[in-house]
Amino acid sequence: MSLTELVFLVLAVVAAGSALLSMTSGQLVHSALWLVVTLGAVAGCFVLMTAEFVAWVQVLVYVGSVVVLVIFALMLTRQTSATTAEVTGNRWIAAALGVVAAIGLGATMVAGFRGEDIEGRRIGTAGSIGQALFTDWVLPFEILSGVLLAALIGAIVISRSGSDR
Amino acid sequence: MRSVLRSHWLYVALTAVLALVAAIWAVPHLSEPGWFAYAPDPTGFTPPLPTLSPDLFLFPASAQIVLLAVGVGLLVQIYSTAYLGHHQRYRSYAMVIVLFLVAMIAVVGTTNLWVLLVGWEVMGLCSYLLIGHEWETGEARAGAAKAFLVTRIADLGLVLAILVIGETYGTYDLLGAQPLDGEAKNATAIGLLVLVAVVGKSAQFPLHSWLPDAMPGPTPITALIHAATMVAAGVYLAARMLPFYADSTVALTAMAVIAGITMLMGALFALVQTDLKRALAWSTVSQLALMFAAVAASDPEAGLDHLVAHGVFKALLFLGCGCLMHAVGTSALSAMGGMRRPMPVTFWTMTIGFAALAGIVPTAGFFTKDSVLHALESATEGDGALAGGTAWALFVVALITSLVTAAYATRLWLKTLLGPAPGGLDAHEAPLAMTGPLVVLAVATFAVSIGQPFHHGIGVVSTVIAAAGIGLVLLMWRRGSSLDWAPAPLAAELGLDRPFSRWVPRLTGDVASAVVDLDRDAVDVYPRGGAAAAALGTRGLALVQSRNVQRYATVLAAGVVVLVVVGVVVS
Amino acid sequence: MPLLYPLLLSSALFGIGLYGVLARRNAVLMLLGVELMLNAVNLNLVAFDAWFADQLHTGQVLTLFTIAIAAAEIGLGLAIVLALFRALRTVDVDGVGR
Incomplete structure (x- = not known):
């Protein structure tokens, strides 16, 4: 077992464990913070899989902005009445479905890709990714920018429309 | 009273026109050969589906009945102008009489069984309406409802009989359905269903009790519908349908048994009544049974002859009863007596009527009863469908009934017309519009006997029996008897109404609650x-x-x- | 490094995210569950890209797209949650229907 594998396994355990804590924690803010840990560990995994540009984007977008957004949302929607529980009644069905989905997917992966190795020959640097993005993928990229713009305007309209009334 | 006649001339004229048309139509048929001839028409095409085409057809017997109906109807209409002219609902009364006459003509004159059924039902409706004419009294309402319900049972029998005939012969036309050469099919079923129909309509045992209870109706109506015509339509129907079931010993025996029971029972009940109208109603029941006996003995001609004669003299008696009620204000026997001096016309015409009822020569009642008794005696030979023994029993019962009939006729005559007048009674003769019809009917009582057959042996026997009955009552009268005898069971009319008044409601209630339970628990x-x-x-x-x-x-x-x-x- | 490691991690993250979406009462945390599931997809894409050594960097480019879409999605989702909260004073998903 190489060092890379060892680090990956550690990061994987951290990611899965913090994700579990995030989804089961009773404190809403704790959930958001545990999610930061998860996303950070996943970003580490990206680095180990020779995708350093994606890893930075993950850290910037997710850990930087999305989680901040979530924490703002949590604060803005502070409930006046104390909620009874943070999980609903069908938690056991949800847990069963989650376990079944995870095991099913994992079994499929094991069945399909057992014994395959990642060589890591092509490293996803900013340069190479940018090359690909602005040559081969430029049209989807432009469309995506339009989608983002639309979502941005939509978010502003939706969140403002209630306060105007 | 002349003014009353004048103001109501329209209704009389309407009835008169109807009577005239019917007479012009019917009179030529009287002389046709074949007294009760059916004319099977094998070539005549009749559609297999029910139609309401009138299909008018008359033969001598039905022509006679049509003439009887319109004649009595016209007389009753004239009579009613005086008797009921001041009544507030006279108009509807008079129009219902006209409707009734049309329905009666339809029943008698058509060969289409469905038209016959419609006429039959309309007659029942008219009967209901006219019994309930004085609907202010509870008695009239109850009587009307009872008549309506009981005759409905009979109508069910008629509907089923028509359906069976239609299924059997493939047509609903009486002429087309006539069985040829005695090959009658489903004879017993048709016979029994027809029997159900006529038993209800003609108030025979065990559906007899509605007729006496129909007496709250106006007396002229009783004379027309509940004595002369509608109840007699049952006899007509039984006679008309006879070819369908003439071979069925079961049906004829059942009819004979019912006729025997009813004639004696009706006569005995008539003997003990204290009310003139009710007594005459029981007398009607008894006389109708006599006609049925003739039909059962396979001699419908005798039965229909007696129907006509009885229609005439019973209408006469009821109309006379109306005159007496007009004079004394009630139909109770105790309020009558000594009518000979103050009401001579009523006295003499009713005397003729009672004589015809008792069967005295030379009234029509004698001759037609003579024919019926002759028919019964002929049937005792047992070569018809009716067994000889049954015919013998029926013959004996009919003779006893003759005796009782003569006795109660005499009793009623003595109690109503003779005897001491009750104190304070200021009787006076009825107006001309009422006495006129009486005279006409009295003349008809003799006129109908013209051309009637005469049978020496039976004639002598029946005359002797009638004389015995009359003599017996006269003897008791002379010895000072009040003639008010009423053994308790007879006075209560044997409690034969009890099944209907007590058991039927209870049974109906039980069935209804069972149905409710079933509906609730099962359905x-x-x-x-x-x-x-x-x-x-x-x-x-x-x-x-x-x-x-x-x-x-x-x-x-x-x-x-x-x-x-x-x-x-x-x- | 075996390909199975990131794939199995992605399966686990997906299951956990599914549980969060279905079980958390708070609408914001439901959205977090969705983010977790998207991240599992990203992991898959990157792993297959690295394994395939694709000339076009398809997996990594698509990952970038997914991240952008996820950012748009959470922006819109949180806006809806805020509007919901303003209207009903609650963000409990099972309380919204009543």
């Missing part, structure tokens, strides 16, 4: 079970339609998982 199980199942299903579906986003998502995810698993397993 309602399905809707209730359906409701419960629907509620259960709704509750199940409500789990899905929970308005809870996460439940939706859960179901969705579970569906995806199941689909993927199934897909993997299958592939």
